[in-house]
Structure formats: structure tokens, C-alpha cells
Amino acid sequence: MQEFTIFPNKTIEILGMIFNLLFLFLMIHKKKSAWIYGIIGSTVSIYLFLLPEVKLYSEVILYSYYIIIGIYAWVSWSKEEKETNKIVIIEKNISYHLILLLFGSFLGFLLGFYFHQYTDANNPFLDASSTIFSFIATYLQAKKVLSSWLYWIFINLFTIYLYGIRGLDIYSMQMVIYAIFSFWGFYNWLKVYK
Helix, strand or coil: CCCCCCCHHHHHHHHHHHHHHHHHHHHHCCCCCHHHHHHHHHHHHHHHHCCCCCCCHHHHHHHHHHHHHHHHHHHHHHHHHHHHCCCCCECCCHHHHHHHHHHHHHHHHHHHHHHHHHCCCCCHHHHHHHHHHHHHHHHHHHCCECCHHHHHHHHHHHHHHHHHHCCCHHHHHHHHHHHHHHHHHHHHHHHHHC
């Protein structure tokens, strides 16, 4: 009979997932404290993605960005909440999003090409695309743009595969939960927006 062992990276995955899910739950409810849990979860994730058996370098860049944007959003949301006593949801027009999609695709290709040529990164083009579009979605979420949730739905579905092929089963399951909850987040923010 084979004994079940939790390897250190699985423990790190579980810890990161807990903080990341707390972030998501609080974000759905427009709570600024979400950003604190996001910063902690991102720090744990950076360590995980740098492990020799994982090596998802674009994800390291992404989660470093999450820390920076988390600080920005915490300050921004705190200021708005102090001034208006609420968080206001906005939306952008279709041409704005088309430009973001084209720009994101171009940057994703460039970043993927760099990591393909100059590093030993695993799945550099997939990793880079996930990273760039997550940059965009996070920025939109920090700015309280309703359609940020639509970006997250597609990114989370895509990232299930990316994490799954690297053996990050727990983070892959986290992305399944994220995808489901992104629909809920969109619905909640849509009610507020209307």
C-alpha cells in the first residue's frame, strides 16, 4: 500500500489557494480588504512558480504585478470609499476592449518569444498570454470596470489547462473555482452597475 505524502509544493499551493480564494470572495462583494489577501496570496504564488519543477516565469512577473496593483487598488479604493462612502462600478465601450485585446495579444507574443528564446520556461507562449491578459483584467478590476469579470472568465478557463500541464493540480482546481465565481462576480457587479 502506497502512503500518501503531501510534497512541500502542494502545501504551498494549498496556502496560496486559501489566500487567493479569500481575495476572490471579497472582490465579488467589492470589499477593499480583498486586495490585502490578494497581496499575500500573490507572494506565496511567486515562491511556488519559482520552484525548479514548475518554472512559470511569466506567472512570477504576473504575481509580482498583482502585489503592486494590489497596493495601488487598496489605496485607490480606500480613497474613493472615504470620499463617496461606496465603490462605483463603471464600464468601457467595445472599441476600448478591442484595442486591449489587440495590444494584449501582441504583448503576449513578445513576452512568450522572449521566454522561449532566452530561458528554460515551460510553455512560454501560453504562460505569457495568460500573464498579459491577467495584467489587463487586474488593471480593469482595480479601476472597477464591470467587464473585467468577463476577461477573468476566459483567463481562468485557459489557466486551468496551463496549471494542469505543469502538475499544479491544486492551482488548476483553484482556477475552476475562479471561473465559476467569476460568473458570480460579473452578476453581482452588473446588479450594482445597473
